[in-house]
Amino acid sequence: MTAAEGVARPGSLVRSAWRMLAALPFLLPSMVLFGAFVFYPLGKAVYLGFFISNPFRTRQIYVGFDQYREVLTSSEFVSSLLVTGTFTLYTVFPAIAIGTFLAVLANQRLPGIIVFRTVFSSTIAASVAISAVLWLVLLHPSIGVLNEAVEAAGLSRVNWLQDGGWAVGEHATVFDMVAAWFIDPNWALISVSLATLWMNIGLFTVIVLAGLQTIPEELYEAARVDGAGRWQQFRHVTLPMLSPTLFFASVIGMIFAFQSFGQIQILTEGGPVDASTVMLYSIYETGFEPPFRVGAAAVQSLALFAIMLALTLAQFRMLAGRVFYR
Amino acid sequence: MTFAARWLRRLPSYAVLTICAALLLFPLYVTFVFSLHPLSEFLGDGVPSLWPSDPQWGNYFESGGGVSNTPIGRYLFNSVVVAVVITAAQLITATLSAYAFAFLRFPGRDVLFALFLATMMVPLEVAIIPNFQTMQWLDGHFREQAWLSWTQIRWIDGYPGLVAPFLATGFGTFLLRQAFLTIPRELRDAAEMDGYGHFRFLFFVVVPLARGALATLAIFAFLQAWNQYLWPLLVTNDPDMRTVQIGIAAEANDVSRINVAFAGTITAFLPMLLLVVAFQRYLVRGLFGGSVKG
Numbered sequence: 039m040t041a042a043e044g045v046a047r048p049g050s051l052v053r054s055a056w057r058m059l060a061a062l063p064f065l066l067p068s069m070v071l072f073g074a075f076v077f078y079p080l081g082k083a084v085y086l087g088f089f090i091s092n093p094f095r096t097r098q099i100y101v102g103f104d105q106y107r108e109v110l111t112s113s114e115f116v117s118s119l120l121v122t123g124t125f126t127l128y129t130v131f132p133a134i135a136i137g138t139f140l141a142v143l144a145n146q147r148l149p150g151i152i153v154f155r156t157v158f159s160s161t162i163a164a165s166v167a168i169s170a171v172l173w174l175v176l177l178h179p180s181i182g183v184l185n186e187a188v189e190a191a192g193l194s195r196v197n198w199l200q201d202g203g204w205a206v207g208e209h210a211t212v213f214d215m216v217a218a219w220f221i222d223p224n225w226a227l228i229s230v231s232l233a234t235l236w237m238n239i240g241l242f243t244v245i246v247l248a249g250l251q252t253i254p255e256e257l258y259e260a261a262r263v264d265g266a267g268r269w270q271q272f273r274h275v276t277l278p279m280l281s282p283t284l285f286f287a288s289v290i291g292m293i294f295a296f297q298s299f300g301q302i303q304i305l306t307e308g309g310p311v312d313a314s315t316v317m318l319y320s321i322y323e324t325g326f327e328p329p330f331r332v333g334a335a336a337v338q339s340l341a342l343f344a345i346m347l348a349l350t351l352a353q354f355r356m357l358a359g360r361v362f363y364r
Numbered sequence: 365m366t367f368a369a370r371w372l373r374r375l376p377s378y379a380v381l382t383i384c385a386a387l388l389l390f391p392l393y394v395t396f397v398f399s400l401h402p403l404s405e406f407l408g409d410g411v412p413s414l415w416p417s418d419p420q421w422g423n424y425f426e427s428g429g430g431v432s433n434t435p436i437g438r439y440l441f442n443s444v445v446v447a448v449v450i451t452a453a454q455l456i457t458a459t460l461s462a463y464a465f466a467f468l469r470f471p472g473r474d475v476l477f478a479l480f481l482a483t484m485m486v487p488l489e490v491a492i493i494p495n496f497q498t499m500q501w502l503d504g505h506f507r508e509q510a511w512l513s514w515t516q517i518r519w520i521d522g523y524p525g526l527v528a529p530f531l532a533t534g535f536g537t538f539l540l541r542q543a544f545l546t547i548p549r550e551l552r553d554a555a556e557m558d559g560y561g562h563f564r565f566l567f568f569v570v571v572p573l574a575r576g577a578l579a580t581l582a583i584f585a586f587l588q589a590w591n592q593y594l595w596p597l598l599v600t601n602d603p604d605m606r607t608v609q610i611g612i613a614a615e616a617n618d619v620s621r622i623n624v625a626f627a628g629t630i631t632a633f634l635p636m637l638l639l640v641v642a643f644q645r646y647l648v649r650g651l652f653g654g655s656v657k658g
Contacts, residue, residue: 057470060562064464067457068480071532076483079494086493140388143381148374156641157385163636165591167609171616171629172391175398183394186411236391248648290651297489300593304613318489318594325493326598336493343490350485 080343086336101333109337116212117312118320118338121205121227122296124219125316128231129238129298130291134284136235137242142272144243145250155247161240166233166300173233174305199306201225202313226306226314233301238294242287249283250276289353296346317342392633399423399626406622423627434621435603436628439611443590443632445523446607450530450589451582458536458581463566465537466544467552477541483534488595491529496598499525521602530589536581539650543577544570580650583643590636608632 087106089098109115140158144151161169176184177198185195203225204218253276261271299318302308308315308323315323317338325335398406400416400423464470465477488495503519519525547570555565571578596607606614612632615625640647 054471057468058472061464061468061470061473064460064468064562065476068461068532068537069476071457071529072480072483072534074498075495075529075532076486076491079491079498080486082494082497083490140384143377143384146377148377151381154381154385156644157389159644160637160640161388162647163587163640164633165609165636166593167591167613168629168633169391171612171626172395174616175395175626176391181398181406181411183411183414236388239388244644244648245651248652286652293487297487299489300597300609300613303593303597304616321489321492322594326496332493332497339490339493343486346487346490347485 083336083340083343086333087340089333091330091332105333106337109334110341114312114315114320115338115341117205118315118317120212120215121312121314122316124224125227125231125234125298125314126292126295128228129234129295130288133235133238133291134242134246134287136239137287138246138280138284140239140243141246141250142276145247158243159240159247161237162244163240164237166237166298167304169233169237170230170301170304173229173236173301177229177232177305196225198225198229200310202310203227205313206311224313226310230298230301230305230314233305234295234298238291241294242291245287245290246280246283249280253279286353289349293346293349293353296342296349392630395626396630399623399630401623403621403623406619420623423623424631434615434624434628435606436608436611436615436624436631438604439606439608439628440631442523442526442605443608446526446596447586447589449523449527451585453527453531454533454536454585455578455582457532458540459566459571459578461532461537462540462544463562463570465541466547467549467562467565467570480534480537483532484538488529492594492598495529499528499599520599521605523605525599526596526605526607527589529595530585533581533585536585539581540574540577543574547573576646576649579643580646583639583646584650587636587639587647 088100088102090101090105091098144155144158164172176182179197179199182198184198188195201224203222204215205224205227209215209218257275257279258271261275266274296316297318298316299322302314302316302319303322306314308319312320321335321338321342324331324338394414397414397416398412400419400421401412402418402420405412461480465473465480499519502517503522503525507517507519517524519528551569552565555569560568591609592607593609593613596610600606600610603611603614608628609632612625612628615628616622618625
């Protein structure tokens with residue numbers, strides 16, 4: 039039997055190997071890159087979590103799961119969770135509400151509406167650095183314009199970037215901290231949230247506009263025949279039809295919130311104290327600033343991974359309903 | 365209804381739209397006005413004027429110290445290099461792998477595809493510590509190997525380090541595979557009979573048919589590469605290797621030319637704005653994983 043006959047026989051081992059070999063040139067570039075920069079680092083992070091190193095990084099000491107336990111129960115970690123959670127609350131849902139409002143406005147049939155659609159979606163093009171600089175201009179202690187508006191409205195000036203509010207005071211328990219939320223605003227966190235919120239408005243306007251296109255016009259006609267006004271049409275047609283889009287938007291928004299870093303580094307450097315230290319900023323401080331606690335940073339990044347994995351899985355379930363497979 | 369009456373009825377709608385647009389654009393407007401002020405405007409007491417009474421276009425163009433002639437010009441150049449390389453590489457790697465998943469049959473295909481999808485669930489942020497260590501190793505020990513010394517590739521403070529982790533994309537592979545699956549298999553059979561190999565079929569038939577999906581991926585890759593912040597911050601120390609995002613953030617803390625820093629911010633934003641405006645329908649398609657026909 040020749041080799042050629044071996045290849046031709048269906049289901050044979052040679053044939054399988056040949057097919058794999060034929061696919062390899064297509065897949066090898068991506069596989070190598072994913073191996074080096076996605077899968078290897080993931081394993082390495084778990085491994086790093088087992089070790090502490092001395093400040094000069096000359097020696098690594100195996101501590102096993104002790105470091106995991108220590109980091110995940112530390113007050114810094116709990117604080118970063120609370121700050122990240124608050125940051126998510128401040129940036130995602132208001133932005134979705136505003137984005138929905140703007141999308142509905144920009145979905146009217148009017149001459150020139152395309153201009154407004156473009157303007158409302160435009161902030162999607164802004165990077166974290168750009169929107170942080172824009173908001174630095176507005177919130178800056180000496181040249182900040184926003185405080186002028188605050189004063190004009192008869193309110194007292196706000197120390198935007200340097201007032202940590204509830205996050206910096208002495209709180210016996212997490213509950214005390216949460217209780218202080220409402221009476222002692224964390225302006226530093228609100229500042230970085232404003233920059234993020236502004237960026238997100240464009241994103242959510244784009245998403246909701248796409249969602250609005252999928253609502254059949256007949257539904258609105260039927261509602262009008264039943265005598266529904268503008269608000270009732272929105273409440274009973276638009277909102278229910280939009281709910282999958284809004285769910286999708288909130289998951290995307292949360293994933294972005296947990297990945298936030300640049301605006302915090304530029305505007306507040308995580309401060310005052312830890313008032314705006316979100317999880318990723320905490321990872322950066324722990325791992326890339328002296329004393330370079332690389333292992334502890336790896337543990338924190340795995341915790342962040344676990345949270346984001348849950349969010350991404352939710353997003354996938356959502357997308358799977360919209361995408362066709364063959 | 366008469367012409368005038370129709371416009372009168374639309375007036376409130378336009379009023380609301382205009383107010384919303386003005387509020388949203390206010391941060392951009394302030395920074396734009398500030399970017400046109402002379403430096404003296406920032407040195408006095410009080411807030412700089414919100415109207416450019418003495419516009420200094422030189423902050424953008426002047427050879428003495430405008431954007432084009434300060435380090436910001438260099439930052440912009442770095443960002444262009446990084447974003448173009450990442451976009452081109454993602455288009456190539458994702459097209460190749462998506463082709464394998466859409467048109468080839470081989471054992472283990474579904475498992476491998478699941479692994480490719482899984483990479484989407486591992487954001488870069490989770491891998492920064494080990495990836496940074498990899499770059500340090502490549503830049504140090506690896507480069508010192510005698511047989512590699514001729515390359516002199518810099519991984520810290522060099523383009524290779526800035527782009528390396530982003531050259532492959534699970535999202536792009538998924539997006540392109542979805543597009544490739546809509547191409548009739550009969551085309552492949554016909555091409556095979558004409559003696560086309562896989563690469564010729566891919567290049568001359570599949571790629572032209574999947575233009576829309578490729579454009580979507582290109583926009584996404586470019587926007588993300590241009591706008592990223594954390595990774596370039598970690599792998600660059602040398603100011604000459606900064607990307608524009610790191611650069612403008614650093615410049616905004618330098619009071620001696622803060623107006624030029626604002627001009628740089630506007631300059632870094634404009635190309636992305638044009639990109640998003642021009643290709644918005646591709647962007648929308650990408651956000652929904654290719655499932656919306658924009």
